[in-house]
Each structure stands twice: as C-alpha cells, then as structure tokens.
Amino acid sequence: MSHLSRRDLLRASGAGLLALTAGGALSACSGSDSANTTGGDGATGTVTVWSWTSAAAALRAVVPAFEKDNPGIKVDVQDVGEPAIWDKITVGLAAGGQGLADVLHIGCDYLPGYLEKFPGGLADLSALGADAHKDKFVQGLWPTVSGKDGHAYALPWEVNPLGFFYRKDLFDKAGLDPDSIATWDDLIAVADRFKAANPGVALLGINKPGTPDVDVNFLQALMQLQGGFYFNLKGDITLSSPQAVKAMTILKRLDEAGLVADSAGDHGWSNLVKDNKVAVAPLAAWAAHYLETKFPDQSGNWRLARPPAVTPGGKRAAIVNSTNLAVAASSPRRVAAWKFVEYALTRPAPMNAMFAAGGVFPALSAAYTDPVFAAPSAFYGGQPVLKTFADLLTEGADATNYSGDYARALKLAGDVQVKVLVKGTDPAAALQDAAKQLAQQTGRPLA
Numbered sequence: 065m066s067h068l069s070r071r072d073l074l075r076a077s078g079a080g081l082l083a084l085t086a087g088g089a090l091s092a093c094s095g096s097d098s099a100n101t102t103g104g105d106g107a108t109g110t111v112t113v114w115s116w117t118s119a120a121a122a123l124r125a126v127v128p129a130f131e132k133d134n135p136g137i138k139v140d141v142q143d144v145g146e147p148a149i150w151d152k153i154t155v156g157l158a159a160g161g162q163g164l165a166d167v168l169h170i171g172c173d174y175l176p177g178y179l180e181k182f183p184g185g186l187a188d189l190s191a192l193g194a195d196a197h198k199d200k201f202v203q204g205l206w207p208t209v210s211g212k213d214g215h216a217y218a219l220p221w222e223v224n225p226l227g228f229f230y231r232k233d234l235f236d237k238a239g240l241d242p243d244s245i246a247t248w249d250d251l252i253a254v255a256d257r258f259k260a261a262n263p264g265v266a267l268l269g270i271n272k273p274g275t276p277d278v279d280v281n282f283l284q285a286l287m288q289l290q291g292g293f294y295f296n297l298k299g300d301i302t303l304s305s306p307q308a309v310k311a312m313t314i315l316k317r318l319d320e321a322g323l324v325a326d327s328a329g330d331h332g333w334s335n336l337v338k339d340n341k342v343a344v345a346p347l348a349a350w351a352a353h354y355l356e357t358k359f360p361d362q363s364g365n366w367r368l369a370r371p372p373a374v375t376p377g378g379k380r381a382a383i384v385n386s387t388n389l390a391v392a393a394s395s396p397r398r399v400a401a402w403k404f405v406e407y408a409l410t411r412p413a414p415m416n417a418m419f420a421a422g423g424v425f426p427a428l429s430a431a432y433t434d435p436v437f438a439a440p441s442a443f444y445g446g447q448p449v450l451k452t453f454a455d456l457l458t459e460g461a462d463a464t465n466y467s468g469d470y471a472r473a474l475k476l477a478g479d480v481q482v483k484v485l486v487k488g489t490d491p492a493a494a495l496q497d498a499a500k501q502l503a504q505q506t507g508r509p510l511a
Contacts, residue, residue: 116146122422161394177468218388220427224348266325278478286311291462294473304499312491
C-alpha cells in the first residue's frame with residue numbers, strides 16, 4: 065500500500081465517512097490538577113480549539129448547542145492545518161504553554177511524546193472528572209490517553225478500526241468466500257487458486273523498496289491484531305517480539321506466494337487499485353470513504369469483512385490509530401475547556417453531529433446506536449459498512465503504546481521491511497538487530 069492515512073485523506077478531500085450512507089443525507093495519539101484563573105474560576109470566557117480540516121469542521125458543528133447549554137462560554141475552533149499543528153503544539157509546550165490554545169486535537173502517535181517530553185504541559189483531566197467516563201469509550205483506548213500515573217490527559221475522540229476491504233468480483237471469480245478465510249495463512253493457502261482465476265492481479269499492494277517513503281501500516285496492523293507493537297504498555301521495546309516476527313513473516317510469505325504487487329511511487333497504490341490490479345485493502349475505517357470517492361467506477365465491486373486473524377482463534381479486531389482532545393495545562397480557562405471536551409466527546413448526540421459534519425468515526429460506544437451505523441452503502445453493494453466497523457469495535461481491541469520514540473521505531477521497522485521484501489532477509493534476525501538499535505538510540509530496555 066502507499067503511505068495512506070486518515071490525515072492524508074482529510075488534507076486531500078475534507079470529506080467524511082458519512083457519504084457512505086444511502087440517500088446522501090449523511091455522507092482521524094502530567095499536569096497541575098487545579099484550574100488556572102485570570103480574574104475568575106476559569107469556567108467562563110472564550111475557549112480556543114486547535115484542529116485541522118474536516119475535523120475542525122466537525123468540532124464547529126457542536127459549538128452552537130454547547131454555547132446554548134453553557135452561557136458564558138464561547139468556543140473558537142481554529143483550523144491550524146496538519147502537520148503544522150504538531151509544530152505549534154510542540155513549540156507551545158516547550159515554551160511552558162505560552163501561545164497554546166485551550167483545547168488541543170492530538171493524535172495517538174503524538175500524545176505519548178508530549179506527555180514524556182513535557183510533563184505538566186497537558187491538564188490532568190482525571191482531576192476534572194474524566195474518570196467517570198472511562199467505560200464509555202471502546203476498549204483499547206483509555207490506556208492510550210493515560211499517563212504513567214494512571215491519570216487521563218485527554219479524552220478519546222476518533223477511532224479507526226482495521227477493516228478488510230476486498231473486491232467481491234475478483235473473489236467470486238476464484239470461488240472464494242471471505243467468511244471462510246479465518247487467518248492470513250488461509251489466504252496464503254488459496255494463492256494459486258486466486259492467481260489462476262485473476263491473472264495479473266495481486267491481493268495486496270505494498271511499497272517494497274520504500275520509495276519515496278516506507279509504508280508499514282499493514283505490518284503494524286498485523287502486530288496490533290496480536291496485541292503487539294514496537295513498545296509494550298510499560299514502554300519497553302517489543303520490536304523483536306514473537307508478534308512482530310510473526311507479522312513480518314506473514315508479509316514475507318504473502319510476497320513469496322506472489323500475492324503482493326509493488327506499489328512504489330507517489331501514487332503507486334492508488335494506480336494499482338485504479339487499474340484493477342489489487343483485490344484487498346486492509347485499511348482503517350477512514351478508507352471506506354476514500355475508496356468510494358477515489359474509485360467511483362468500481363461501485364458495487366467492493367465489500368468489507370472482518371480482518372483475518374494472525375493466529376487461529378486470534379483476535380480479528382484492531383485499532384490502528386485514534387485521535388483525542390486534550391486541555392493545555394497553561395490555559396486560564398481550563399474548567400471551561402474541559403466542559404467543552406466533556407460535552408463534545410461523552411454524549412452520543414454531539415459525537416454523531418461531529419460524525420455527520422466531519423466524518424470522524426466516534427470513539428464513544430453509545431454513538432453506534434444511531435441508525436446511520438446500520439444504513440446500507442450503494443458503493444459497497446448495499447452493505448452497511450459502518451455497522452461492520454462498529455461491530456468490530458465491540459469485539460474488543462488491544463491498546464497500542466506509540467511512546468515518545470515512535471518515529472525512531474517506525475524508521476527501523478521500515479528498514480527491516482525493505483530488507484525482508486527486497487533482499488530476502490530473515491525477519492527474526494533483522495528485527496532482533498533493529499530492536500537492539502532502538503534500545504541503543506532510546507535507552508529503553510528490551511522487553
């Protein structure tokens with residue numbers, strides 16, 4: 065696959081998942097515990113919020129109702145752009161909170177780094193009452209917003225469960241029923257059958273040489289299906305764990321079976337899909353809308369299934385990324401800022417209003433009772449794809465710790481993937497070397 069992410073989608077289209085529903089009506093990772101005050105208790109005033117593109121539009125959809133229910137508080141949602149927002153937050157935290165907005169939209173891959181590198185920079189939301197909402201969010205998210213002290217420093221907003229998008233027409237030609245494919249090994253076992261029925265078509269598109277950039281989204285998803293990642297929840301290095309080796313080995317076996325097409329290049333993966341050269345897209349929930357808008361001529365050919373497990377009987381649900389709302393500890397309006405975060409993220413109506421406005425798949429479990437999540441999608445042959453994702457989240461996914469050293473781990477994992485796919489390097493040996501390098505670079509222990 066090319067390096068696709070929900071952030072890329074938001075920058076490119078500003079559109080949301082709700083375009084998938086029929087009729088078109090509904091169409092993205094330690095502080096002080098007391099409120100700073102400036103001439104008051106911090107419970108009134110204008111709360112500024114930093115976000116980006118359609119996520120900012122989603123937040124704006126909640127503002128009128130919130131302001132009506134909370135007189136004395138105004139909300140100013142600012143689209144500061146992405147990736148510009150990460151530099152602005154980093155600079156603000158490094159300056160002791162100077163210049164930061166009151167509410168910050170932060171990805172799961174950035175939040176741990178902010179907590180580790182700038183202790184005290186984000187407000188302790190547990191002290192403001194966040195723990196009362198702990199069980200309202202889908203399993204696997206609360207640990208990702210918690211600090212080492214167990215307190216919450218953000219609330220989950222968006223969640224992206226992994227899906228298994230497949231071309232029904234190509235599977236039908238091979239007489240393959242995705243419901244019978246319980247593991248990735250099952251998929252490898254039918255490689256010859258699939259290729260015989262679909263000459264010149266691969267199952268997956270992977271950027272093998274990593275040009276222009278290495279994409280390890282699929283590799284990470286295979287680890288997350290097993291509850292693994294580059295780090296465990298303590299922050300120890302697990303880059304060479306059995307789960308990581310198994311994930312890299314599956315990728316190698318898929319390639320050796322002739323099921324992987326090379327998607328190198330700026331638009332390599334999308335070109336493969338456009339040319340009907342790949343039959344499977346193991347991507348997150350945001351990709352449902354991407355496929356529909358990018359490849360409208362393939363309407364009716366795509367379907368969505370539960371991802372195959374990595375091991376027999378293993379989990380088939382994984383959260384591949386998420387985003388959150390945090391409050392700056394330096395904010396003189398921390399109480400008001402928390403009121404807005406709590407209002408927006410802990411009630412089904414505001415969460416679904418944001419979903420309708422910006423396509424941000426809600427992390428709040430109660431949101432899925434809305435009829436929109438059972439609505440059929442014409443592009444997917446009438447299948448209610450949103451329900452498939454909601455059902456996956458109820459199965460329970462494991463938490464992922466990106467840590468403050470995710471960027472280092474990502475680079476090393478990408479190097480290993482290139483070695484394995486291009487040079488035929490042994491996955492276990494390559495990952496062991498990479499884990500040792502990561503330990504040397506970060507000072508973290510090997511698990």
